[in-house]
Amino acid sequence: MSVAFCGLRLAHPIVNGSGTFDAIAARRAFGDALVEHFPFAAFVSKTITLEPRQGNPPPRLYETPAGLINSIGLPNKGLRGYLDSDLPELARLPVPLITNVMGSTAEELCTLVEALDDRDEVDALELNVSCPNVRTGLDIGADPVELAAVLREVRPRTGKPLIVKLTPNTADVGAAAQAAQDAGADAVSLINTLRAYAPHPERAGVPWLGNATGGLSGPAIRAVALAQVREVAGRVAIPVVGMGGVQTGVHAARMLEVGATLVAVGTESFRDPAAGTRISRELDDLFAKSGDNIG
């Protein structure tokens, strides 16, 4: 069941959420079998920033009822490290590559986008805008005006498809999606994790996570994700990548039903590294049974 997405032709609608699958580490763990049985129809990189980041101090994880709070802090080798060491390895994957970037100013994002625009290995870009603008203090993606202002600067720097990864931690996700579309985004993806707090199990008033708060993912957020994807898909004409708590083909079908073009799998890959393959197969079986094309 191939899917057209921003000029790309994908073998099926299942991709990974940014930062939930490290194809390079997975190849160390599973060898060439990973490449031969790659679980996603496109690979979305973890977030790349201009400078290298070590990430947040541990503990970084907290299991919740039907979910996970993570506070990883976007560890990455920085733009230079990504271009020099990660990109050549990721280019060997048998699927299109979407590189996710984050900057705390429009200038930083422009630098990142221009550098990646030069590289043929990159098929599309995804902007992580769940980050405060260091100049204004506003979460870029939480404020439609701020988001549009940043995008109007970034958009002209690349001819590659530009996906905006929306934050769910905002009053009006539909308005943010609308702003992204108006400022030239080719697609939007959502939802990112929901801001969440994990109390220390033994020490009252003390946070468990090294960075105090984190982001909630997993089946615990599926119903929220469906509501936001449905709202956004009703609001914009550009394609929507839906994600949040998808664990089965039925869950993926629900995302497609509320208007997603692609479905991203994140936390479920932690439980089953090949979850993407299983979910796309289950989705195929559903289509075969129902005989109609929900997508």
Added chain:
Amino acid sequence: MTDEPRTLGPFGRRTVAITQRRELGAYVVLAVADTEGPLPRAGQFYMLAAAQRWGGGSDERPFLPRAFSVLRAREAGAGVRLEFMLEAVGPGTERLCELAQGDRLHITGPLGVGFDRPGDGRRALLCGGGVGTAPLAIWQDELLARGAPAPALLGFRDAAHAPGAELLHNARVATDDGSHGHHGLVTDLLAEELDADANAVVYACGPPPMLEAVRALCEARGVACRLALESGMACGFGACFGCVVPLREGGYLRLCVDGPVLDGARLAEVPAH
């Protein structure tokens, strides 16, 4: 590093049957028949989750699979018999401990890097605490099979846990409450052993305070040590970046893909989590 002790597992999670469940004091040992995976190296681990009712326990958990070092492994029939050592301490281990023969388990693995051999004519000295006994059992099997001596020192909370020592050959035991063996810490026994012969590589696994004591003791005496660490881990294959450990030289490494066995010299201290 082509000679690192890392056997690659099949990609993805597979479902295996539990062929035996036995209790050893406070511990449960589960044996499974793995028909698809290879023989693991000592010190490697697997992610485990019950195939049924994984969730809905205390606090509506567990949700994520849990990481366990392999206790023993051998070829059996058409596949590999794997054993895991468990203690019910939270919603994940509680569910795993209630599984019975014939129940099914999701496993991913083997994962990570295991123990390397001592080399340079040094002897191996195994030092474990609690469920940290597990990787030392498979490692002692391998060392003994090669004709190398592999004395073991094990620490447990009390006499109810001390039967865990039966998993190794001729282990000297310490208990925190003195109800079995030496009254005190396993590192007391380790200090004695190193007093007698410090030309050794110490292989250790156990709770963080014990591992830190082993690391500090080895560092003070200039003895090499290999520590099998544990950490909260969501995935086991480098995806979640949750299981990081700070290095002496700065920065972090992921225990799941760069460990769980680390050269103690790489750590300024064993983290408490």
